[in-house]
Amino acid sequence: MNNQKQNTRLKKVLFGVLNWGLGHATRSTPLIQHLTNSGVEVEIASDGLALAYLQQEFPALKFHKLKGYDIQYSTNKNLLLLALLCQIPKLKIAIASEQKKVKEILSKDSFDLILSDNRYGFRSLEVKSFLISHQLKLITPPIFKGVNNVLLKYQKGFKSIFIPDYANQEKKLSGKLSETNLPHHFIHPIIAFSEPVAITSVKDIDYLIILSGPEPQRTLLERRLIEIIPLKEIKVVLIRGTEQPFSEKSNIETHNLVQRNELEKLIYRSKKLICRSGYSTIMDMHFLQIPCILIPTPGQTEQEYLAELLLDDPSFLVTQQHLLTSKIFDWEPKKTMQKKPFLAQKLVNRKAFEDALLLEGFVMPTS
Numbered sequence: 001m002n003n004q005k006q007n008t009r010l011k012k013v014l015f016g017v018l019n020w021g022l023g024h025a026t027r028s029t030p031l032i033q034h035l036t037n038s039g040v041e042v043e044i045a046s047d048g049l050a051l052a053y054l055q056q057e058f059p060a061l062k063f064h065k066l067k068g069y070d071i072q073y074s075t076n077k078n079l080l081l082l083a084l085l086c087q088i089p090k091l092k093i094a095i096a097s098e099q100k101k102v103k104e105i106l107s108k109d110s111f112d113l114i115l116s117d118n119r120y121g122f123r124s125l126e127v128k129s130f131l132i133s134h135q136l137k138l139i140t141p142p143i144f145k146g147v148n149n150v151l152l153k154y155q156k157g158f159k160s161i162f163i164p165d166y167a168n169q170e171k172k173l174s175g176k177l178s179e180t181n182l183p184h185h186f187i188h189p190i191i192a193f194s195e196p197v198a199i200t201s202v203k204d205i206d207y208l209i210i211l212s213g214p215e216p217q218r219t220l221l222e223r224r225l226i227e228i229i230p231l232k233e234i235k236v237v238l239i240r241g242t243e244q245p246f247s248e249k250s251n252i253e254t255h256n257l258v259q260r261n262e263l264e265k266l267i268y269r270s271k272k273l274i275c276r277s278g279y280s281t282i283m284d285m286h287f288l289q290i291p292c293i294l295i296p297t298p299g300q301t302e303q304e305y306l307a308e309l310l311l312d313d314p315s316f317l318v319t320q321q322h323l324l325t326s327k328i329f330d331w332e333p334k335k336t337m338q339k340k341p342f343l344a345q346k347l348v349n350r351k352a353f354e355d356a357l358l359l360e361g362f363v364m365p366t367s
Helices: 023-037 048-057 077-086 088-108 146-155 217-228 260-268 279-288 301-309 326-330 342-359
Strands: 012-017 041-046 062-065 113-117 129-132 160-163 184-186 205-210 236-239 253-255 270-275 292-294 316-318
Touching (some): 012 023, 023 113, 023 342, 041 048, 041 088, 048 062, 160 342, 184 342, 205 260, 217 236, 217 326, 236 260, 260 270, 279 292, 279 301, 301 316
Parallel strands (some): 012 041, 012 113, 041 062, 160 184, 205 236, 236 253, 270 292, 292 316
C-alpha cells in the first residue's frame, strides 16, 4: 500500500504584500516573478505605494486593493514605540479588513495557496496560508513584552512561515529577529536585482539617496540630507519614495518613485548609497556590495538593531539621524568589495523557495 503524500501542482496563488515603505513590495517582486515564470497564475493584493509599484511591475496580473494600515510615526524618537502601540486598534481593524477581503476573494475564485508578506490578516482556514517575514518578534522594553504575544497569536494563524534569510547562524542577516518555535522554512535572502553586466559600468553618481517609509520621518530625513549636502562638485541623486510634491529648494536630481529596472541602473551607476537600514535594503546590499551609509529610522527598534549588527562591517557607515552632518560625505569604506555571483545565488535562492513549497506539499508546474 502506497502511503506517500501526493504533492499539489501549483496553478494559482494569491499573494498579499504589506505597504510599509517599498521594501516588502521590492522583495516580493522576485518571488512573484519566479512563480509566474514557472507557469503559476498569481493575483496580488496590497494598497498605497506598494500597490502602485507592483501594478507597474506586473501590469498583466490581477490586483485587489486592501485597506491600508496607515501607520504614522512620531517626530520624537523616544515616543515612537508608544505612538505605534497607540495605533494597535487601527492595526487590528486593518487586519480584520484583510480577513474579510480574503473571504470575499475566495468566494469568487479558488487558489492553491496564499502567500502573505507581513500582512497578518491575509490568510484563510480553507486555503493553506504562509507568512513571509524576517521579523517574528519586536525588540521592545520589558513593559511592552505583551506585544510579542499578540504578534505570536497572529503568526499561529498561518500554516508555516517563510523566512528570507539563511538558516546558518553565522550567515544570518536578521539576527534574533527571525527566531521562532513555530513551523518555518529559511528561503535565503531575496535578490531583487539583475546581474550588473550589460547594464552599465560607468560610476558617474557619487551618492544615491534612497528614501522610503512612513511619515513624518521620511520627510525629516529628506530635509536634513538636503541641508548638509556639500557645495563641492559631487553628483547626488535622490529617490524620494513618495508621490508628494517636492518643496525643497535644491539643484540635485530627484525622482519620486522609480521602478525596479530604473532603480537598478541608478544603483549600478552609484559609488555610494545613503538609505534607511530596513531589512530589504540589508539583503540588497549583501549581494550588491556597494558602500552604504545607513541611517536607522529614529525609534524604530528593528532598523536600529539591524544597523547595530553591521557596525563592525567596513562596507557600511552607520549613523543616527540626529547626528547627521556633512562629514558623512567624507567617509570612505575600508575594504574593496567583491560582488557576489548573482546568477548562481539566484538559482540557490529559487531552489530554497521551491524546497520550502515542496515540504509543504506543492510543486511548480515546470517541475
